[in-house]
Amino acid sequence: MVLFILTVKFTLLRMKVYWYYISLILILFFKSTDLLNAQSITQIQAIKNPLQQIEAVLNLPSHFNRDTTLLKKELEPIKTLAKQHNSIPLEWAYYMLMADGYSVAFDHTNARSDQYYKYARNLIEAHPNPELEMIGNIRQGYYNFVYRKVIDAFPYFLRANDLNTRIDRKKIPLPVKHYQFMASFFNHIGDQKKAVNYLHEALPFARPASRARIDLLNSIAVYLSVDNPVPEALKYLKQAMAEAQQAKDSVWIGIISGNMADYSWEAGDKKKAIELVKQNIDLSLRYHEPNDAMRANLILASWYIDQQEWQLAKKHIEASEHLMEDKPYFLKYKMDAAKSLAAISHGLGQQSKQLHYLNRYILLRDSLEKRTNIKELQKIIWESEQEKYNRALLSEAEKRQKVKSTYQFMSLLLVLIFAIVILLINRSRANIKIRNANLEREQLQLNHKKQLVDQELLILKNSLSEFTDTVRQNDITIQQLREELKKEENQNPTYIAEVKANLNALMETHIMTDDRWARFRHTFDQVYPDYLQQMKDEHAKITENDLRILALQKLELSNASMSELLCISIEGIKKAKQRLKKKLGATYSS
Structure with a gap:
């Protein structure tokens, strides 16, 4: 009995010591987080170049899972710094990070992210900055696009696309990242030409043999392969491979090998193609790139199906499904997996399983079509929105021209009136002429004031008063x-x-x-x-x-x-x- 009590006491003592160490580790962790945050802010303060300072802020972590309290705490110093230095760009960057953080917390589009994007938009409207305006539109468009609100993303990418012709690219923060956002969207709606153009614009900003540049070259090759001859795309893949080998980047070597495997397969060298994809899978898993490994497994499975290697195909489909997550992004790949499993079941003579997988394929396809519009429809809508936007710009230009013509006419009229007054002064008595000139001048001032008041009244007459009047008039009618x-x-x-x-x-x-x-x-x-x-x-x-x-x-x-x-x-x-x-x-x- 005594031995038992001593054992219990000893166990409790060990547990106390254990919890003491756990508590100490947690305290040190949070202290180190605060210290790291303080160091980051200090480093940002020390940056003298405004563009580099914004880039440093935008590169700060804003992903804290669902902990929005920690998100606010970590980013609050940026807001304080912006207020202290009266820095519009820093305040804008703070709103961008908060919008990103809430989108991660909710894992969807949400009112809080929308509100922070609105704050940033209002800030730039009050303090015009076309470069930040363009990036703000790109980020909000990409935020909608990522969560498959493709139609909602259109206006933002449309505005960004228009601003891109009127900005200084050297003043854009993180140009490679943001131009890649643009390229991803245009590729999705089927405009590969514009997607490639944006990637080409980003190339000068990426360091040679860097991951960013390799990614750009690989993406150009992938987008070109949709509508262009093989040699054109293959040229960029070889260039990407050369830079990946120069950088000794095993991950990208694997990814590019997988992309080049498609061309080997099409050329009839199926053994080489399969080896390249296997190499891609191995490197992707080794260097923690599950999405690329997932896609490569699906490709390899489709090739084994083509060769009627049913068990090998099934093995790679299962490996691919193991890497998929329950997110909208993976719907397309789940659909492809279901279709492949149906083909495998057909090859093995398993009719009931084939029907099961075909049913799953149809359900996933319907779900995907609900989340993402058909690309042709999206492209038509994009073109319609672009045409509407261009018409609005043209209308605005016509209005400006009309105002300009009015001012020119008024200026000419004033000159004529002045000439007439001079003529009257020369022909009439000085006092009468002066009095008439003063009266005319006062009249012009009154007219000008009246015009200003009328303009203010017109501005105040909003669509609600028009709506109310219309309703009442309709009631009478x-x-x-x-x-x-x-x-x-x-x-x-x-x-x-x-x-x-x-x-x-x-x-x-x-x-x-x-x-x-x-x-x-x-x-x-x-x-x-x-x-x-x-x-x-x-x-x-x-x-x-x-x-x-x-x-x-x-x-x-x-x-x-x-x-x-x-x-x-x-x-x-x-x-x-x-x-x-x-x-x-x-x-x-x-």
Whole structure:
């Protein structure tokens, strides 16, 4: 018994010592993290070149898994440094890192990342900097693209593509990285030519025999292989291989070997092709490049299927699936694996398994098509957006030209008036001439002031007032048409049909559909920022229909107008308001 007690005490003592050491290690870890962060900030402060300073900030870690508290803590010194030095670029870089950090934390597009991108955009609008504006658009576009919000990414890449013709590339932070983002997007939507152009623009900024340059050369070869002859792509692959061998970079040697294997296979040297891909898999796994190993296993499996080596093909498919993760990026590869397994099952005469894998393939394909649009459709949408954007630019140029012409005309008019005044001075008495000139000058000043006031009033007249006026005018028109129907009900059938058609057409354009509500809400939120969102945050029971009532009520529309807009009876509107009043309580009156 005594021995047992001593054993227990000794065990407890060992556990205490163990936890003491664990606690000490954790304290030292967090202290060292703080010290490392302090050193990073000190190093950034010491950098005198503004561009290099921004690049140093953008290279800081912003990935802290789901720990957003640690994210804020680690990046707060950057914000403080930006405020101390009144540095717009540093503040912009801080917002970029915060947006990145939240996207990693949520592993999806999210409101917090969007908000930080908006902060950065507003900052650049207030302090124009075309280089940072372009990079901000690239990063926000790539953020949407990575999470397969391809259509949402279009406007940002479109704006960045336009700005690229008007910026100084030497002032761009991390040009290689950001041009690679552009190239990835354009390759995805099927515009390999533009993707290759961006990679060529990045080449001068990559050091010879560096990983960045090898990656660029390899990507150029891959993109060229889609639409161009083999020799053109092979030329860049050989150049990439030469630089990888010069750098003694085993990982890239393996990757490029895998890419060159495709050409050996097409040339009929299948044994060499298989050996090259095996080398790629071995090097990728050895140097922790699982995604490349996964893709190489799929390629090798497809070749074994071609040779009817079913068991070898199955082995490499299983190896590939082992390296896949449950993320949107891997959907395409899971689909390819399912298709290959169906082919293997067919070759082995396993019909039930073949049907199982074909079913999985179809499900994955449908899921992939829901997440990523068909490339041709995306390309058409891109071209449409580009055309729309170009039209907007042309319209803006025409407006500027019109304003310029107006100023020229006004200048000419002022010169003519001045000449007339001089002529009058020469022909009339001095006092009358001077008085007339003063009166004319005052009149011009008044006209100018009036024009300024009118311009301010025009700016203040936003789309909401136009919407309200339109609604009220439509209400009047609808009532008039209804009254005409009542008057002519039994007299002129043709006229009645025409009036009914007009009434129906007007009602269709008048009713607030979901699409119109979305556009209306966008405008409303700009005029009354956070009004609807605050209501929704403060009152969880509020529905989307309640928000519509609140918005229309804010515009002081009558129950009748709301009834026509929402296609609800006036009594229904009143009841909706009563329900809303109960939900909001005292807030409803205020």
